[in-house]
Amino acid sequence: MAFTFLCMAGMFVLLGAETIAAFQVLIYVGAITVLILYGVMFTPQADRPYALFFQKQTPLAGVVVAAAAIPVLLLSFSFVGAVPKPGGDDLPALATSVFVDFAFPFEVASVLLLAAMVGAIVLVKRDEDSEARR
Structure with missing residues (x-):
């Protein structure tokens, strides 16, 4: 998740919004990721019967993700346009x-x-x- 937030900050840099990229790194990569990690760490992890239910759905989840990712990748590479001019201050x-x-x-x-x-x-x-x- 932190890597995804860093990639989003990189996109902001490429679009010329360096300030927003800095906020992205400080707020999302730093604070939100740590907050979610604390939430996961402090959640009681007892033996839960539904854990096996989610393990059985892993192949189906892979098929759904692949079915969604293929059109997105095809569409993302089909639009080639001019790079926007960077904004000022x-x-x-x-x-x-x-x-x-x-x-x-x-x-x-x-x-x-x-x-x-x-x-x-x-x-x-x-x-x-x-x-x-x-």
Whole structure:
């Protein structure tokens, strides 16, 4: 998944959006991938009966992926056009857009992130307190 996010950042670089590529690497490769890894690590992995069910579907999944990938590859190589001209400095326009035009949604997102962080701290403290009582 991190490799896919890095490839997407490379596409942004090729399109001339270096700032967006940097955000892609910082946010998606760094934060989101680590967040998902933590989620997987902290999920209890008990012996579950449905694990064998998914193993039986592996050949079918391979056929479905191949059936979807072949037309995508054929179509992606059939369109050859001019390379778009790189954009200019996109950072000042992005900063103006975020902090002036979308100031309220930016602040709402920051409050939501703060609430999520406080909630995570409360959950961890509650688990530590219950472990200490045992």
